[in-house]
Amino acid sequence: MTQMSVRIGRLTLANPVMPASGTFAEGMGGVFDLNRLGALVTKTITAELRAGNPLPRVAEVQGGMLNAIGIPSKGVAYFLSHTLPHYSRCRAPLVVSISAPTAEGFAAIAAAVSVAGVAAIEANISCPNIEEDGRAFAQRAGATEAVIRQICAATPLPVWAKLSPNVGDIAEIARAAESAGAEAVVVANTILAMSIDLATFRPRLGNTMGGLSGPAIKPIVLRQVYQTARAVRIPVIGCGGISSAEDAAEYMIAGATAVQVGTASFLKSDTMTDIIDGLDRFCTQHGLARVAELTGAIRLEADHAETAEMETVT
């Protein structure tokens, strides 16, 4: 039996597997025991009521899906009166994903959801910032630092920053989040993408553009996790196309402390428990007593030479 727990800042998770925001809700609790998960992550909630984007909101592409759901939200009051009590008996810590169009708005909703039963806040800063001409907070180090600093000042809870992969230098953004007080960074959200229907010449999403997720993006986000993990001291939570224990192990070896699983749950709803069991076996096969030993265990050129030498000696 592998020791499966991992530490994310002040939180200790029973294992490193949790859902990606937007791909988890109470319906999953009918399929498998949610207490098996390392954490529960809610769909992003906003202070304002949001209807969401026009249909179609999803489209399938090779090796993945596009989505432009548009963060439909029933607001904070509904979250506090309905969603939160629903999970009150779960042992797995509840992470609440929040979003707002301004840094002040982020701080206000962070304060509003800082109640008993919430273990951490995941700031979805990949959404457009109306104060920066609609650019996502996570596209600029300065905006990232400012918004995370305001959120951290507004809540006693650990704050995780969910970064956008749609940037040139994700390590720089991650360092900004770290210096502002984030206890972890989630790398990453979906990759901005689109698709066109050749029969109608129309975009296949009602919103024209949307986010690509699924196996198609795994090598790209894996690279970003690797780059981020080398740049910050806080834990990196890998998220992008993870469908199997092997994918999760790859992310952890690249530097992730934990992983989030999203799109894969749409193809097999208990994928996350498969991954937890598979990670345990993977560690056993590799003689690792603790799953946390995988984090950053990547062997690079220099290590290769060393290993080769050691093998020659023994």
Add this chain to the structure above:
Amino acid sequence: MNITSPASCAGAFRPHVAEEVSLVLHNATVNGEYRHLVVQTSALAAQARAGQFFQLLCPAPPGEAPFFRRPMSVYGTDITANTVSFLYKVAGVGTRGLATLRPGDALPLLGPLGQGFVLDPAWRHVVAIGRGAGLATLGPLAVAAEAAGIGMTAILSARTPELVMSEDLFRRHGAKVIAVTDSDGSSDPAHLRRLLCMMIADDRCDALFTCGSQRVLRLMQRLAREFDLPGQVALEQQMACGLGMCFCCVRDFNVGGEIVHKRVCWDGPVFDLQEAVA
């Protein structure tokens, strides 16, 4: 439909939705357009009720690759043999993949899902009108009505007489069957309205059910309002998760004069007749 979902993690865990790999027992054509698929499942999956659906992970047909699972309404169940059956039309990449399945093949699925039809024991006779794939969805309603001691008239609508499906299923379960077709004009809303009015006048219509036709839905909504009758409609929508998580399958519904979004996979696929926006 009233949605109540028990709190997560309350008490010992018992799944109420099966994520499993079913075994194909039968997959053959019914007529020029539709195929009948029967799979061996767990007891949990076979408990699916009329109007509920499954998410099927369709195999890839040659040269194509469906990514999402495909929602498919339940056509029949056998809780003794633990089987579930589906009636489907080969229309896209998912159903083209389904058509390649042979007995002995594996079909991963998730279900039963969603809110099915609800029968009020006070009803004595109900009327269902189905068209196309909607007949598949209404088939198990005849079984449920028979079990509840409720009579049923099933009006089966199709383009041509050859495409009228499931007559035997409805008859076997005690339903009175009326086939209507485009080819002889009997599927026309004006004719359907006359049929329904006759049944209402004969006191043989305590509730209305439909699936598969917007035209029929609108007709039923008008009649149900005129005669103050309850009704239910099963709706379709593109889906991704099937469990109410992703919010891609929302549609507009009229709830007390206010237009709201509801998730077809979670709040439905069976909805109150008057709430549907036709």
